[in-house]
Amino acid sequence: QKNRPQNQSVPSRGQNPDSSLSLSTRRELYERDFPVYKQPVEVGCFSLDSERRFFNDGRQMRYYVEPDRSPNFDLRDGYKDRFIKRDDSVKEKLDHMLRWILANRSKLSARGTTASSCDLDIDFVTWRGHLTKLLTAPYETREGWQLAVTRFRGTLYISEVETEAARRDQENRTERHEEMMYWGYKFEQYTCADTVHGQPDPGGVLNTNEAFCTVVQTRLADHRLLFSGEVDCRDKDPNAPAAPACYIELKTSAEICTPKQRSNFHRFKLLKWWAQSFLPGVPRVVAGFRDEEGVVVAMETFPISKISHLIKNEHNCWKPTVCMNFCSDFLSFVKHIATEDNPSVVYLLSWEPRRDVTFSVHRDSPYCFLPHWFVEEMTS
Numbered sequence: 001q002k003n004r005p006q007n008q009s010v011p012s013r014g015q016n017p018d019s020s021l022s023l024s025t026r027r028e029l030y031e032r033d034f035p036v037y038k039q040p041v042e043v044g045c046f047s048l049d050s051e052r053r054f055f056n057d058g059r060q061m062r063y064y065v066e067p068d069r070s071p072n073f074d075l076r077d078g079y080k081d082r083f084i085k086r087d088d089s090v091k092e093k094l095d096h097m098l099r100w101i102l103a104n105r106s107k108l109s110a111r112g113t114t115a116s117s118c119d120l121d122i123d124f125v126t127w128r129g130h131l132t133k134l135l136t137a138p139y140e141t142r143e144g145w146q147l148a149v150t151r152f153r154g155t156l157y158i159s160e161v162e163t164e165a166a167r168r169d170q171e172n173r174t175e176r177h178e179e180m181m182y183w184g185y186k187f188e189q190y191t192c193a194d195t196v197h198g199q200p201d202p203g204g205v206l207n208t209n210e211a212f213c214t215v216v217q218t219r220l221a222d223h224r225l226l227f228s229g230e231v232d233c234r235d236k237d238p239n240a241p242a243a244p245a246c247y248i249e250l251k252t253s254a255e256i257c258t259p260k261q262r263s264n265f266h267r268f269k270l271l272k273w274w275a276q277s278f279l280p281g282v283p284r285v286v287a288g289f290r291d292e293e294g295v296v297v298a299m300e301t302f303p304i305s306k307i308s309h310l311i312k313n314e315h316n317c318w319k320p321t322v323c324m325n326f327c328s329d330f331l332s333f334v335k336h337i338a339t340e341d342n343p344s345v346v347y348l349l350s351w352e353p354r355r356d357v358t359f360s361v362h363r364d365s366p367y368c369f370l371p372h373w374f375v376e377e378m379t380s
C-alpha cells in the first residue's frame with residue numbers, strides 16, 4: 001500500500017530510526033472507497049456555564065427559532081458593551097472531556113474479561129475540532145497543526161498544541177478581525193432561545209464561556225472513537241429525531257456576489273462545514289450571509305448529506321472519501337508509533353502544508369496533558 005507510513009533512510013547514527021517515519025497528506029494516496037464510518041451515537045453531553053464551570057448535563061442546550069425571510073440582523077450590535085469574551089489564553093486541553101469520562105465511566109462499556117474493568121472500550125479520545133483538522137489536511141494550504149498523543153490504559157488521547165504561527169496570528173489580529181470573530185456568536189444569539197417555547201434575546205449579554213457539548217461514540221474503519229463537539233442548538237419540534245440528528249450548526253459567511261466567490265465558498269468553506277458536522281452526525285448547517293457591515297442579508301440551510309453533490313461541479317474540488325481515508329490512515333499511523341502506555345509520554349505529531357506528518361517523542365515534558373486527577377482516578 002502506497003500510503004503506509006514509510007520508513008525512509010535511517011538518519012545519522014545515534015538518532016532513533018523511528019524519527020524518520022512519516023505520513024503523506026497527498027490527496028491521490030487517499031482516493032479509494034469510502035471507509036466504514038458508523039452512525040455516530042450520542043452517549044452523553046455536558047455544559048460549560050458563564051464562568052466556564054463544567055456540568056454533566058445539557059443545561060446550556062439552546063433551541064433554534066427560524067428568523068423572518070429577510071432578517072437584517074446587525075451582527076455588530078453589543079460588541080462594545082454587551083460582550084464577555086472567553087479567556088483564550090487558558091488552554092483547557094482535553095480537561096472537560098476527561099471530566100465527562102470520569103463522571104460517565106460506567107456508560108463506556110468495558111472490554112471483555114481480559115482487560116481490567118476500568119479500561120475504556122475506546123481507541124481514541126479527542127475533540128471533534130481536532131478530527132476536523134485531520135479531515136481537511138489533504139486540502140489545507142495555509143495552516144499546519146501539532147497534535148499531542150498519549151497512550152494511557154490502552155486508549156490514545158489526542159490534544160492539540162498551538163503552533164508558533166497560530167500564536168503569532170492570534171497576537172497580530174486586527175481590531176476588525178477581533179470584531180468579526182464576535183459576529184458568529186451574535187448570529188447564534190439572534191436565532192437561539194434558551195427554552196423550547198422561548199424567543200431569542202438579542203438585547204442580552206453575550207458570554208462566550210457558555211457552551212453545550214455533545215459526546216459521541218462511533219467507529220472509523222477499525223478505530224473506535226469517542227469525541228466531543230460544541231453544538232449550537234437543536235430543532236425545537238418535540239417530534240424531531242433523537243440527538244445528534246436534531247442538532248443544527250449555525251454559521252455566518254460573507255454574502256456571495258460573484259462566480260469566483262461562489263467557487264471559493266464551495267471549495268474552501270463548505271469543506272470545513274461538511275467535515276465539522278459530518279463527524280458528529282449533525283445533519284444541517286443554517287447559514288447567515290452577511291454584508292461588509294455585518295448585516296445578515298440572506299439565510300440558507302445546507303443539509304450535510306447534500307453538500308458533496310453541491311460541489312461536484314467545481315473543478316478540482318475536495319472529496320469526502322479523501323478526507324475520511326486520510327483521517328483513518330492517520331489514526332493507524334498513531335496506533336503504530338505511539339506504543340508506550342504511559343501518561344507522561346507524549347508523541348507530538350506535526351504537520352505543515354506541503355509536507356509530510358512527522359513526529360517526536362517527549363517524556364515528562366511541558367507537552368504532557370493528562371492531568372493527575374484523571375490519571376489517579378483512572379488508575380485507582
Ligand code: 0WD
Pocket residue numbers: 048086091092093094096127128129130132160184211213228229230231250251276
Ligand atoms: O483546540 C480546541 N478546539 C479546543 C477546544 C481546545 C480546548 C478546548 N476546546 C473546547 C471547548 O471546551 C469548547 O467548548 O472547544 C469546545 C468546542 O470544541 P469543538 O466543537 O471540538 O471545536 P470546533 O469544532 O473547532 O468548534 C466548534 C465551536 C466553534 O464554532 P464555529 O461555528 O465557529 O465552528 O466551538 C467554538 C466556536 O464557537 N470554539 C471554541 N470554544 C472554546 N474554545 C474553541 C476553543 N478553543 N474553538 C472553537
Ligand code: CA
Pocket residue numbers: 184232249250251
Ligand atoms: Ca457555529
